[in-house]
Amino acid sequence: MLVQKYFQSERFVPDKDMDACGLFGVMNISGKRFGGEMAINAIKNMKVRGSGLGGGFAIYGLYPDYKDYYALHIMYQNKNLNAKRRVEAFLKEHFYMVYDEEIPTNPDITLFSPPIVWRYFVAPQKKNEELAVPDDEYVVSRVMYLNTNVDDAYVFSSGKDVGVFKGVGFPEEIADYFMLDRLYQGYIWTVHSRFPTNTPGWWGGAHPFNILDWTVVHNGEISSYGTNRRFLEMHNYYCTLFTDTEVLAYAVDLLMRRQGLPIEVVSKIFAPPMWDAIEHMKESDQKLYTTLRMTYAPLLMNGPFTVIIAHHDEMIGLTDRIRLRPITAGAKEDFVFLSSEEAAIRAVCPDLELAWTPPGGEPVVVRLNSKDHLLSVNKSI
Amino acid sequence: MYSYLLPEFMIERLENRCIRCRVCERQCANKVHEYDGELDKLFSTEENCVGCQRCVVLCPTNALYVRPRVSDYRPNSSWTRDKMQNLKKQAETGGVILTGSGNDKPYRIYWDHLVLNASQVTNPSIDPLREPMELKTFLGRKPDTLKINFDEGEVKIESELHPNVPINTPIVFSAMSYGAISYQAYKSLAIAAKEFGTLFNTGEGGLPVHMRKEFGNNTIVQCASGRFGVDPEYLNSARIIEIKIGQGAKPGIGGHLPGEKVSDDIAQTRMIPRGTDALSPAPQHDIYSIEDLSMLIYALKEATNYEKPVSVKIAAVHNVAAIASGIVRAGADIVAIDGLRGGTGAAPLATRDNVGIPLELALAAVDKRLRQEGIRHKCSILAAGGIRCSADVIKAIALGADAVYVGTAALVAMGCTLCHKCYTGKCNWGICTQDPYLTKRLNPEISSKKLINLLKGWSHEIQEMLGGMGINAIESLRGNREHLRGVGLEEWELNVLGVKGAGE
Numbered sequence: 099m100l101v102q103k104y105f106q107s108e109r110f111v112p113d114k115d116m117d118a119c120g121l122f123g124v125m126n127i128s129g130k131r132f133g134g135e136m137a138i139n140a141i142k143n144m145k146v147r148g149s150g151l152g153g154g155f156a157i158y159g160l161y162p163d164y165k166d167y168y169a170l171h172i173m174y175q176n177k178n179l180n181a182k183r184r185v186e187a188f189l190k191e192h193f194y195m196v197y198d199e200e201i202p203t204n205p206d207i208t209l210f211s212p213p214i215v216w217r218y219f220v221a222p223q224k225k226n227e228e229l230a231v232p233d234d235e236y237v238v239s240r241v242m243y244l245n246t247n248v249d250d251a252y253v254f255s256s257g258k259d260v261g262v263f264k265g266v267g268f269p270e271e272i273a274d275y276f277m278l279d280r281l282y283q284g285y286i287w288t289v290h291s292r293f294p295t296n297t298p299g300w301w302g303g304a305h306p307f308n309i310l311d312w313t314v315v316h317n318g319e320i321s322s323y324g325t326n327r328r329f330l331e332m333h334n335y336y337c338t339l340f341t342d343t344e345v346l347a348y349a350v351d352l353l354m355r356r357q358g359l360p361i362e363v364v365s366k367i368f369a370p371p372m373w374d375a376i377e378h379m380k381e382s383d384q385k386l387y388t389t390l391r392m393t394y395a396p397l398l399m400n401g402p403f404t405v406i407i408a409h410h411d412e413m414i415g416l417t418d419r420i421r422l423r424p425i426t427a428g429a430k431e432d433f434v435f436l437s438s439e440e441a442a443i444r445a446v447c448p449d450l451e452l453a454w455t456p457p458g459g460e461p462v463v464v465r466l467n468s469k470d471h472l473l474s475v476n477k478s479i
Numbered sequence: 480m481y482s483y484l485l486p487e488f489m490i491e492r493l494e495n496r497c498i499r500c501r502v503c504e505r506q507c508a509n510k511v512h513e514y515d516g517e518l519d520k521l522f523s524t525e526e527n528c529v530g531c532q533r534c535v536v537l538c539p540t541n542a543l544y545v546r547p548r549v550s551d552y553r554p555n556s557s558w559t560r561d562k563m564q565n566l567k568k569q570a571e572t573g574g575v576i577l578t579g580s581g582n583d584k585p586y587r588i589y590w591d592h593l594v595l596n597a598s599q600v601t602n603p604s605i606d607p608l609r610e611p612m613e614l615k616t617f618l619g620r621k622p623d624t625l626k627i628n629f630d631e632g633e634v635k636i637e638s639e640l641h642p643n644v645p646i647n648t649p650i651v652f653s654a655m656s657y658g659a660i661s662y663q664a665y666k667s668l669a670i671a672a673k674e675f676g677t678l679f680n681t682g683e684g685g686l687p688v689h690m691r692k693e694f695g696n697n698t699i700v701q702c703a704s705g706r707f708g709v710d711p712e713y714l715n716s717a718r719i720i721e722i723k724i725g726q727g728a729k730p731g732i733g734g735h736l737p738g739e740k741v742s743d744d745i746a747q748t749r750m751i752p753r754g755t756d757a758l759s760p761a762p763q764h765d766i767y768s769i770e771d772l773s774m775l776i777y778a779l780k781e782a783t784n785y786e787k788p789v790s791v792k793i794a795a796v797h798n799v800a801a802i803a804s805g806i807v808r809a810g811a812d813i814v815a816i817d818g819l820r821g822g823t824g825a826a827p828l829a830t831r832d833n834v835g836i837p838l839e840l841a842l843a844a845v846d847k848r849l850r851q852e853g854i855r856h857k858c859s860i861l862a863a864g865g866i867r868c869s870a871d872v873i874k875a876i877a878l879g880a881d882a883v884y885v886g887t888a889a890l891v892a893m894g895c896t897l898c899h900k901c902y903t904g905k906c907n908w909g910i911c912t913q914d915p916y917l918t919k920r921l922n923p924e925i926s927s928k929k930l931i932n933l934l935k936g937w938s939h940e941i942q943e944m945l946g947g948m949g950i951n952a953i954e955s956l957r958g959n960r961e962h963l964r965g966v967g968l969e970e971w972e973l974n975v976l977g978v979k980g981a982g983e
């Protein structure tokens with residue numbers, strides 16, 4: 099466990115990062131892929147929400163040619179080639195590699211200490227007793243290993259047909275650096291701009307945070323962090339970045355992937371209704387919500403947050419139970435938007451058909467080939 | 480009476496104020512004040528005074544002062560007055576020195592070296608007067624995961640759930656038995672627990688039959704080494720059953736309720752003959768190992784149809800973390816840890832003052848161990864022993880407790896002044912006595928109100944501090960040591976607590 103393994107006492111577990119941020123997400127619900135223009139321009143419009151110390155993008159539907167393989171985006175800090183050699187030896191041992199290359203960057207853009215970023219398309223290479231381990235589980239544990247054991251190497255993302263591009267700089271600079279608008283298309287784009295209050299940025303610490311197909315961008319400061327972190331440790335998730343986002347991402351992975359709960363239930367775990375409200379529900383709901391709160395009390399995300407969670411076929415926006423950090427949703431034809439600010443949506447989609455602000459704890463669930471996102475319109479404020 | 484002892488207190492009576500009403504004489508069960516009719520004057524026998532201050536606060540003209548008597552032997556850091564007086568007492572009797580209430584020695588009180596966090600800028604504090612601020616807590620075992628089934632819009636929980644008991648505030652009255660305390664005090668606790676939506680603990684003295692229907696839902700019943708008052712009906716009337724292994728004030732030893740205190744009613748409740756000594760053995764004689772404990776836990780669960788959480792209460796001792804882990808694995812749903820400063824009705828002074836470890840360190844160690852073993856959710860932790868105020872409660876929760884037990888604090892709310900003479904049966908406040916002349920001083924109607932006020936006041940203060948930290952549900956503080964910092968603690972102490980030093 100964390101304490102035993104890495105620290106003599108929990109007292110030495112680093113403080114978490116604190117930051118404020120801007121978020122934006124856009125999805126085409128019929129699954130049509132599109133370029134990065136809207137995401138880049140929207141986040142530019144919220145420039146004051148970042149400080150140039152971190153920005154990043156997650157794109158779904160990114161690698162249609164390799165969609166059956168896990169796409170690993172791995173960064174090597176300080177251009178440490180030794181780390182790269184170690185990682186690649188490890189990958190060779192545990193995966194079949196079908197293709198790898200350096201992620202192309204624009205040499206005209208200068209950013210703060212850029213690492214080498216490489217992508218690998220791989221399939222698990224399981225041996226004997228590992229055959230029973232599901233692929234996802236196998237990949238997660240290998241990624242955790244790399245992140246905690248190889249200095250100067252850090253896995254940006256590890257899902258299929260999805261990739262994360264991030265770094266230290268304003269998000270539009272990161273986009274230019276990786277030439278996102280020119281090279282890539284996807285049906286979901288989420289983006290994050292960061293305003294850290296206590297740490298200098300490092301490339302791995304930028305967001306989105308990814309684990310397998312899941313990516314999380316988040317804004318806020320979770321006051322229950324210590325409680326959440328400890329509970330996740332009991333389920334073998336070790337925080338290495340010490341950010342709220344990381345905690346949220348692991349919680350999502352635990353509840354949604356490993357325990358198979360849908361986001362409608364998970365959002366009621368992260369941002370549960372008040373006991374006063376539960377008391378007035380019909381009996382079956384009372385039982386459900388009481389049990390959820392009781393069992394998953396350590397995963398209540400307290401304090402202000404907005405989060406955009408994405409995985410294949412789904413993009414979800416959620417805000418904390420008393421809506422200390424609101425989120426705005428918008429829709430036009432097949433495009434659905436989630437954003438920290440309505441202005442950013444209107445900046446990239448002036449003829450928006452619908453804009454709404456869901457109440458605290460009420461998820462906006464944007465699904466492929468469905469109109470589920472409209473369910474939160476009636477409840478909006 | 481012992482010879483050649485220095486009186487502990489000095490009584491000063493301002494003659495010009497004294498109106499010879501003789502209140503002090505009637506109020507003092509220790510027979511300190513005596514009226515001399517011929518001289519029309521009150522005299523004091525200071526040697527008898529225990530410093531309970533009852534006479535002082537009841538004197539209508541404020542004529543009385545009771546102060547610790549400063550006169551002392553030659554100053555000596557090693558041979559303090561305490562040590563010498565106790566030795567002299569012992570030299571005369573050859574007995575064990577008894578005491579009551581909790582450890583008063585200057586062991587470090589860690590609560591006073593821990594400070595709390597508050598939100599500034601990056602995170603808003605939450606105003607409990609405007610926003611809900613939730614303290615509701617569930618005591619019991621939580622499932623590993625929840626299996627939920629979706630059936631045409633209907634969500635159903637498939638997992639088997641363990642019994643859990645909700646309380647409206649994370650404060651529970653700790654074990655004080657009918658016998659050790661008066662019926663009036665006992666009933667006050669029951670009324671307050673019921674009214675506020677929390678629990679009181681019967682201790683090992685049983686639950687009077689006539690109280691079961693009304694208060695059963697707010698009761699933790701104990702099954703201790705003497706097994707007093709334990710039968711299926713008793714167990715089934717309660718909300719939680721607690722196996723008492725140890726007590727913070729006297730780890731490793733049993734209890735003794737003298738026969739004089741065993742009145743008809745107490746005899747009936749404890750199921751023993753009237754006037755006989757009620758002796759609780761040191762160990763439970765059917766628990767000599769962890770497997771035995773497991774058998775008792777499951778016997779109690781069988782007897783109550785698996786409808787009630789079973790708690791196991793232990794004193795905080797050196798290996799408390801490993802013991803607690805064993806207890807959870809043995810099937811307990813709640814682990815109660817009673818620290819070095821926990822109270823008692825009677826205990827040998829040597830034990831009370833020297834055995835066990837401070838609650839704060841024990842609690843931090845237990846919480847950490849259970850998490851390391853991945854079983855923290857399988858039990859609730861109740862922290863007991865030396866919780867004096869709402870800040871202690873909130874710090875205990877941040878160190879990993881689900882809720883706290885308060886005993887001494889509840890007694891003080893009812894009038895107790897910590898005179899430490901609970902074992903004499905002469906409590907002037909009507910709490911630790913069975914003498915009807917004294918117990919009628921306590922009116923459950925009134926003293927239960929005071930207890931409710933205690934719960935109310937503390938809960939408000941907890942809400943205020945929680946909101947300040949930007950938290951609006953108590954569960955988000957549990958084990959959240961990020962909200963604590965240590966001041967004036969040694970390195971090793973911070974390490975055990977898992978708390979950073981202030982400014983770190």
Ligand code: SF4
Pocket residue numbers: 506507508509510511512527528529530531532533534535545907
């Ligand atoms: S024992 Fe209490 S009531 Fe009696 S004299 Fe001393 S202070 Fe007064």
Ligand code: SF4
Pocket residue numbers: 531579580890894895896897898899900901902905906907908909910911
């Ligand atoms: S309960 Fe009574 S006897 Fe015991 S310490 Fe308090 S005042 Fe003294």
